[in-house]
Amino acid sequence: MNDDVNATVSPDTVASGATATAEGDPAAELVAAKAKADENYNKFLYAMADFENYKKRMERQLGDISMAGKRSVLLKMLPVLDNLERALSYEIENEGLKGGLNATLRAFENALASENVKAVSLKGTIFDPKLAEAIGTQPADGVAEDTVVAEAHKLYMIGDDVLRPAQVLVAKAV
Numbered sequence: 001m002n003d004d005v006n007a008t009v010s011p012d013t014v015a016s017g018a019t020a021t022a023e024g025d026p027a028a029e030l031v032a033a034k035a036k037a038d039e040n041y042n043k044f045l046y047a048m049a050d051f052e053n054y055k056k057r058m059e060r061q062l063g064d065i066s067m068a069g070k071r072s073v074l075l076k077m078l079p080v081l082d083n084l085e086r087a088l089s090y091e092i093e094n095e096g097l098k099g100g101l102n103a104t105l106r107a108f109e110n111a112l113a114s115e116n117v118k119a120v121s122l123k124g125t126i127f128d129p130k131l132a133e134a135i136g137t138q139p140a141d142g143v144a145e146d147t148v149v150a151e152a153h154k155l156y157m158i159g160d161d162v163l164r165p166a167q168v169l170v171a172k173a174v
Contacts, residue, residue: 071163074117074156078164081108082153112156120155122148122166131155132166140171147171 084105092098112118122132127146138149148168155166 070115071158074112074115074158074163077108077112078156081105081112084108115158117156117158117163120157120166121151122155122168123151124148127168127170130165131162132168134170135167136169137172138169139174143171145171145173 084101088098088101088105092101109119120131122128124143125148126144127134127148132148132155135152140147143149147170148166149171150169152167152169153164156163
């Protein structure tokens with residue numbers, strides 16, 4: 001008869017994932033298999049965490065790309081809106097033309113409002129370089145210095161972010 005050979009399994013062998021031979025100790029084989037299963041399970045957990053992080057990163061990037069495209073289109077619409085407002089500021093004798101301009105202006109304003117864009121008037125407020133750019137100054141007649149006295153272009157906000165800063169005239173002491 002053959003003598004039974006007891007295979008010894010060192011901790012290094014178990015950690016590396018090697019298994020005992022078929023003739024080896026079943027307990028050692030079980031320990032090695034459990035170690036390999038734990039190692040594979042940990043790899044699976046790391047892969048799942050990496051995948052979740054990847055999904056979140058891609059969602060953020062797609063949201064940023066979408067917002068950049070939206071901002072680009074909205075910024076192209078604002079000069080048209082400015083021109084409509086400028087046209088309506090003049091005395092127009094043709095009521096049909098004036099009504100058409102008003103209707104077009106309202107349609108643009110409604111389209112912007114549906115995209116969470118709002119115009120903000122800064123006239124009478126203290127100049128804030130985060131919200132407006134000063135294109136000139138005027139003498140401070142009866143108003144505090146650094147007060148916005150006139151707007152060439154309105155401030156437009158999209159949510160809480162500046163879509164387009166205002167262009168304003170600021171009061172300065174002479």
